[in-house]
Amino acid sequence: MNSKLSRYLHEFLSVSLFPLSLLATLLIVQRIASQPAQPNPAAGVQTTPIPIIKYENPGVGHDGSYKWSYETGNSIVAQESGYLLNPGVPDQEAQHAEGSYSYTAPDGTLISVTYVAGPEGFVPTGSHLPTPPPVPEAIQKALDFIRSLPPTPEDSPSASPAPSRKVRRHYQPY
Numbered sequence: 001m002n003s004k005l006s007r008y009l010h011e012f013l014s015v016s017l018f019p020l021s022l023l024a025t026l027l028i029v030q031r032i033a034s035q036p037a038q039p040n041p042a043a044g045v046q047t048t049p050i051p052i053i054k055y056e057n058p059g060v061g062h063d064g065s066y067k068w069s070y071e072t073g074n075s076i077v078a079q080e081s082g083y084l085l086n087p088g089v090p091d092q093e094a095q096h097a098e099g100s101y102s103y104t105a106p107d108g109t110l111i112s113v114t115y116v117a118g119p120e121g122f123v124p125t126g127s128h129l130p131t132p133p134p135v136p137e138a139i140q141k142a143l144d145f146i147r148s149l150p151p152t153p154e155d156s157p158s159a160s161p162a163p164s165r166k167v168r169r170h171y172q173p174y
Helices: 002-034 137-148
Strands: 052-056 066-072 077-085 094-104 110-118 121-125
Antiparallel strands (some): 066 077, 077 094, 094 110, 110 121
């Protein structure tokens, strides 16, 4: 009888206390979620807001042109202006943008980038960006000579040979 009573009490308490334990769990989760996040100084996370010192954005003009700029309290400066190339010409419209940005790297170096972006892609310039080595003089002379030659019929796109329609159907060892 004692084991029957024990089993009955266990089932009764499990079923009747389930809503109470669920409510307690939800209250604990809500309490944890409502607390503000504590910064972790060991992680090196900066929690101080950085002010915006200057922000200009007059919007987009009727012709698609625009201009914006901003400066932050930690010396980040950025600006860009752009316009629409070939407006109204199907398959030739493209956005053109010119701008710059600068910031201080973690090692204290000032990083400045000036860029142009358009149909040719994004072209950045900056003293910190790597550049290719110069072309050796002999190779440059050969390239200049090749460019000076008159075009040949093989150079025209219409002169490219038609792809072969011959299909090998079976493997034949050589």
